[in-house]
Amino acid sequence: NAGVMQNPRHLVRRRGQEARLRCSPMKGHSHVYWYRQLPEEGLKFMVYLQKENIIDESGMPKERFSAEFPKEGPSILRIQQVVRGDSAAYFCASSPRGAGLSYEQYFGPGTRLTVT
Amino acid sequence: QKEVEQDPGPLSVPEGAIVSLNCTYSNSAFQYFMWYRQYSRKGPELLMYTYSSGNKEDGRFTAQVDKSSKYISLFIRDSQPSDSATYLCAMTGSNYKLTFGKGTLLTVNP
Numbered sequence: 001n002a003g004v005m006q007n008p009r010h011l012v013r014r015r016g017q018e019a020r021l022r023c024s025p026m027k028g029h030s031h032v033y034w035y036r037q038l039p040e041e042g043l044k045f046m047v048y049l050q051k052e053n054i055i056d057e058s059g060m061p062k063e064r065f066s067a068e069f070p071k072e073g074p075s076i077l078r079i080q081q082v083v084r085g086d087s088a089a090y091f092c093a094s095s096p097r098g099a100g101l102s103y104e105q106y107f108g109p110g111t112r113l114t115v116t
Numbered sequence: 117q118k119e120v121e122q123d124p125g126p127l128s129v130p131e132g133a134i135v136s137l138n139c140t141y142s143n144s145a146f147q148y149f150m151w152y153r154q155y156s157r158k159g160p161e162l163l164m165y166t167y168s169s170g171n172k173e174d175g176r177f178t179a180q181v182d183k184s185s186k187y188i189s190l191f192i193r194d195s196q197p198s199d200s201a202t203y204l205c206a207m208t209g210s211n212y213k214l215t216f217g218k219g220t221l222l223t224v225n226p
Binding site for chain 2: 056091095103
């Protein structure tokens, strides 16, 4: 049973470019969460998605960041016009259950974004 | 005051030692408590989760929760070099937003 898959594992972008991070949840999981881990910081919640729906994006910066989880294909976290402060590890997690029972989250290996 | 406090360490122990890792929290709404292990440059791996005060055991690992003191612990018995990693505590109320500690770096020396 494959775990959560993320790609690319490493991504280098110049300031002003766009970054697209992909996440495929575990088989049978329909709830996806994105977290960001800044250097010397703990993981911070960004967004919670179900298929075709954004449930909670309260942790997302208001500008330049967006996320989707289409009916077919992986979840995408998109960062437009990247800045150096966006350099971080971005982790995707999935769970088999949602809402009040989704504390059981399984994480992918992460995408390490470096902005030069 | 941060919602979750975790001593970053580093913590270095000899092989076979009992390891104690701890977190404190300030949010009384937290009801579910998780421990994750994260190897260098890898994603967090869920070790244990619990939602009640008391102890929960899984092999060499024991998770302990004291809601009255807002204090959780993870004990590792007979520690092995392969246990060397960063250990993250995480917690949530009745929803999906996990709040993480910064992690404790553990090294088990052969």
